[in-house]
Amino acid sequence: MRPNAALALALLVILSPVAAWAAPDEAVLAAVKAQDGPYRETLKGLVDVDTGTGDVPGLAKVEAVLRSRLEAAGLAVESRAAPAFGGNTLIGTRSGTGTRKIMLLVHYDTVFATGDAAKRPYTERDSRAYGPGVADAKGGIAMILHLMAALETLRFDRYGTLTVVFNPDEERGSRGSRDEIARVAREQDVVLSFEPSFADAGVDAVTVATKGINYASLTVKGRASHAGGAPEAGRNAVVELAHQILQLQDLGDSGKGTSLHWTVVQGGTKPNIIPEAARAEGDMRYFVPGEYDRVLTQARRIVGSHRVPDTQVSFDLARGRPPLPQNPATQALGERARAIYGELGAPLALAEIGGGTDAGYAFQPDSPAKPALLESLGIVGGHYHSADEFAVLASITPRLYLATRLVMEVSQESGR
Numbered sequence: 427m428r429p430n431a432a433l434a435l436a437l438l439v440i441l442s443p444v445a446a447w448a449a450p451d452e453a454v455l456a457a458v459k460a461q462d463g464p465y466r467e468t469l470k471g472l473v474d475v476d477t478g479t480g481d482v483p484g485l486a487k488v489e490a491v492l493r494s495r496l497e498a499a500g501l502a503v504e505s506r507a508a509p510a511f512g513g514n515t516l517i518g519t520r521s522g523t524g525t526r527k528i529m530l531l532v533h534y535d536t537v538f539a540t541g542d543a544a545k546r547p548y549t550e551r552d553s554r555a556y557g558p559g560v561a562d563a564k565g566g567i568a569m570i571l572h573l574m575a576a577l578e579t580l581r582f583d584r585y586g587t588l589t590v591v592f593n594p595d596e597e598r599g600s601r602g603s604r605d606e607i608a609r610v611a612r613e614q615d616v617v618l619s620f621e622p623s624f625a626d627a628g629v630d631a632v633t634v635a636t637k638g639i640n641y642a643s644l645t646v647k648g649r650a651s652h653a654g655g656a657p658e659a660g661r662n663a664v665v666e667l668a669h670q671i672l673q674l675q676d677l678g679d680s681g682k683g684t685s686l687h688w689t690v691v692q693g694g695t696k697p698n699i700i701p702e703a704a705r706a707e708g709d710m711r712y713f714v715p716g717e718y719d720r721v722l723t724q725a726r727r728i729v730g731s732h733r734v735p736d737t738q739v740s741f742d743l744a745r746g747r748p749p750l751p752q753n754p755a756t757q758a759l760g761e762r763a764r765a766i767y768g769e770l771g772a773p774l775a776l777a778e779i780g781g782g783t784d785a786g787y788a789f790q791p792d793s794p795a796k797p798a799l800l801e802s803l804g805i806v807g808g809h810y811h812s813a814d815e816f817a818v819l820a821s822i823t824p825r826l827y828l829a830t831r832l833v834m835e836v837s838q839e840s841g842r
């Protein structure tokens with residue numbers, strides 16, 4: 427999950443009054459309860475190896491563990507190189523007796539440095555587990571491995587195919603794995619993504635929409651001149667940049683959830699020189715795919731109006747992770763998840779978050795109904811990307827129940 431996903435948890439779509447939920451499926455509940463101890467063993471094994479993005483030896487070590495676990499669970503596994511930062515994307519597939527194609531997705535890299543796992547190995551205290559990446563997203567990896575173990579106990583194989591994708595570079599934007607994620611997702615009916623949920627939000631949630639991110643940049647070229655001797659010969663790029671930033675303040679659209687914030691500025695070289703160059707960087711977030719074009723077009727029109735004559739201004743918008751926009755297929759999966767959680771008497775919110783996840787790459791803008799996507803099926807935790815990152819141990823059973831039942835339910839529905 428990207429750095430500010432947790433902080434930007436916004437717009438909780440609050441629960442309708444809890445209806446009369448069905449009773450829990452006792453066989454599934456027993457099967458997932460039996461996974462609690464093994465889940466924690468798996469999690470410890472994963473957390474105690476450093477897998478910071480680009481830590482190729484650590485990633486290779488965990489990749490080998492994951493490969494053998496998937497193969498032991500009856501999946502045929504292939505590795506695809508993720509070129510940008512190193513490491514491989516693992517893709518495991520297993521066929522069942524049904525028709526529905528289901529993908530389980532999460533990343534195995536973390537934001538932490540090599541050596542952190544030795545300094546802060548997996549520990550459990552006060553009903554929480556701690557360690558680098560314990561929730562984001564190693565708790566999600568363990569969730570996938572142990573929901574498959576629960577399905578095995580239940581002798582359930584009524585899916586068409588079960589495809590597991592573990593990627594090694596999510597924390598750096600999945601540059602080396604995003605095409606692979608999109609390619610595999612395109613073949614699926616359902617994609618379940620296992621980023622963690624947020625204990626800090628006060629209510630357990632799955633995510634039905636994530637924002638996309640784009641990187642704005644604003645460049646001004648002026649003319650240098652001595653600030654004391656010949657200031658009139660200069661063209662002050664910093665003054666023009668300030669003017670442009672003020673003009674570009676209102677490109678957001680809160681009704682659509684679009685924001686653009688200018689976050690970095692640079693300009694000038696010495697106090698006695700009228701600055702020749704200045705630049706600014708901005709952070710754009712959005713839910714609605716068309717907002718990229720709107721912001722780019724409006725910004726380029728706006729920057730045509732200058733305050734300092736003879737300066738050149740350019741505006742650029744580099745695409746980052748795309749959004750998972752609100753859509754009916756995801757909403758329906760979210761409602762289904764709430765009904766399943768309700769069987770345990772537990773409320774579940776459907777959240778929209780300001781951070782982006784790989785669900786954005788799995789989403790197919792040209793066919794929004796397929797695959798149907800749901801995010802944040804991993805463990806409940808908090809303080810992501812900090813030394814205090816934790817996972818809530820009491821969430822293992824309900825979350826495994828949710829994921830296992832969800833796979834079983836979507837396996838058995840008829841195809842669209």
Ligand SMILES: [Zn+2]
Pocket residue numbers: 427428533562563596621622
């Ligand atoms: Zn993550």
